[in-house]
Amino acid sequence: MPHGSxxxxxxxxxxxxxxxxxxxxDLYFWDxxxxxxxxxxxxxxxxxxxxxxxxxxxxPQRRTRGDLKRPRMEMCVLGLHGEVMHQKLECGNLxxxxxxxxxxxxxxIRGFKYKGSASEKVYVYDxxxxxxxTWFDVGRSGFGVYKFKLVRIExxxxxxxxxxxxxxxxxxxxILLRGKPLIFECGPHCHCPPTCHNRVTxxxxxxxxxxxxxREIGWGMRSLGLIHVGSFICEYTGDVLTREQVQxxxxxxxxxxxxxxxxxxxxxxxxxxxxFSDYVPPSYPSxxxxxxxxxxxxxxxxxxxxSHSSSPNVFVQLVLYNHNNVSFPHLxxxxxxxxxxxxxxxxxxxxxxxxxxxxxxxx
Numbered sequence: 001m002p003h004g005s006x007x008x009x010x011x012x013x014x015x016x017x018x019x020x021x022x023x024x025x026d027l028y029f030w031d032x033x034x035x036x037x038x039x040x041x042x043x044x045x046x047x048x049x050x051x052x053x054x055x056x057x058x059x060p061q062r063r064t065r066g067d068l069k070r071p072r073m074e075m076c077v078l079g080l081h082g083e084v085m086h087q088k089l090e091c092g093n094l095x096x097x098x099x100x101x102x103x104x105x106x107x108x109i110r111g112f113k114y115k116g117s118a119s120e121k122v123y124v125y126d127x128x129x130x131x132x133x134t135w136f137d138v139g140r141s142g143f144g145v146y147k148f149k150l151v152r153i154e155x156x157x158x159x160x161x162x163x164x165x166x167x168x169x170x171x172x173x174x175i176l177l178r179g180k181p182l183i184f185e186c187g188p189h190c191h192c193p194p195t196c197h198n199r200v201t202x203x204x205x206x207x208x209x210x211x212x213x214x215r216e217i218g219w220g221m222r223s224l225g226l227i228h229v230g231s232f233i234c235e236y237t238g239d240v241l242t243r244e245q246v247q248x249x250x251x252x253x254x255x256x257x258x259x260x261x262x263x264x265x266x267x268x269x270x271x272x273x274x275x276f277s278d279y280v281p282p283s284y285p286s287x288x289x290x291x292x293x294x295x296x297x298x299x300x301x302x303x304x305x306x307s308h309s310s311s312p313n314v315f316v317q318l319v320l321y322n323h324n325n326v327s328f329p330h331l332x333x334x335x336x337x338x339x340x341x342x343x344x345x346x347x348x349x350x351x352x353x354x355x356x357x358x359x360x361x362x363x
Contacts, residue, residue: 096146100130128152168198174203177230178271179266182286237299239299257294263312290329313335314333
């Protein structure tokens with residue numbers, strides 16, 4: 001036996017048939033498979049995002065005035081008056097020099113390229129920095145420029161460039177990177193073009209669906225094509241009722257949908273807590289209190305035909321874009337896994353009928 005090789009115990013070649021499996025064992029098995037695939041897809045999206053971020057940082061870019069050089073915790077800022085002539089220690093340059101002399105911290109705002117915005121650039125706050133050194137040097141144009149070395153103050157929460165990989169909810173293909181308590185999309189007051197990547201749920205349904213009925217499940221909904229994990233499916237719609245209107249409908253015996261009862265499955269999509277011990281799930285903005293109900297008996301779309309499941313393949317993501325009232329967000333549905341054609345779509349309604357295992361709606 002070669003040195004260092006492991007010796008494995010001899011396994012029996014006899015096939016064993018397990019006869020005492022119960023329905024909950026089968027449910028646990030398929031739920032484990034679903035969770036594993038979802039973790040794999042989350043890692044795949046994370047790896048693609050990290051690769052794109054690394055490629056962007058390695059690409060040579062022309063630095064403009066006030067631009068920054070990496071690494072992020074320590075940076076060099078060029079003078080603030082361009083390179084068309086020798087710079088002088090005045091205005092912005094003098095302010096930076098005085099801040100260094102008196103030990104005054106400065107706030108840093110960084111710019112990043114983003115094709116979805118009107119200016120193809122976004123700016124994010126990166127925290128407080130201290131200026132520890134300044135010198136006069138020759139710039140690329142041959143003129144003299146002032147340079148300032150900045151170091152980020154310790155014990156600050158991660159922000160800015162450290163959080164840019166999760167700053168945008170979707171990638172360039174419209175795939176949701178990870179679930180959040182609430183997503184703010186660009187709305188009618190934004191100046192970005194209609195092709196903006198932050199308007200995914202406003203571009204309508206991209207897949208073809210079929211509403212069917214069977215003896216086993218009653219009404220159901222399925223897709224006629226493949227739905228990729230993280231893809232937008234549709235919005236859950238109906239007549240929105242306030243608390244006072246809900247009391248009237250309840251007295252009449254009508255069946256209502258309460259969005260506050262939907263399971264918070266959004267925190268499962270994109271979660272890497274099983275891989276990275278220091279993974280911090282998104283907590284801002286906080287989950288809003290949904291103080292309304294929906295009547296789908298008279299006005300509805302195909303989403304209300306989805307069956308209830310404790311292991312769903314679709315989850316609810318709260319989205320805002322056309323108003324600022326966080327108590328009345330849009331209920332957008334996204335795929336939790338790759339859903340093959342003709343596979344039934346299921347949703348966690350939170351409270352299901354104890355006899356049928358699904359919500360008694362749309363009868």
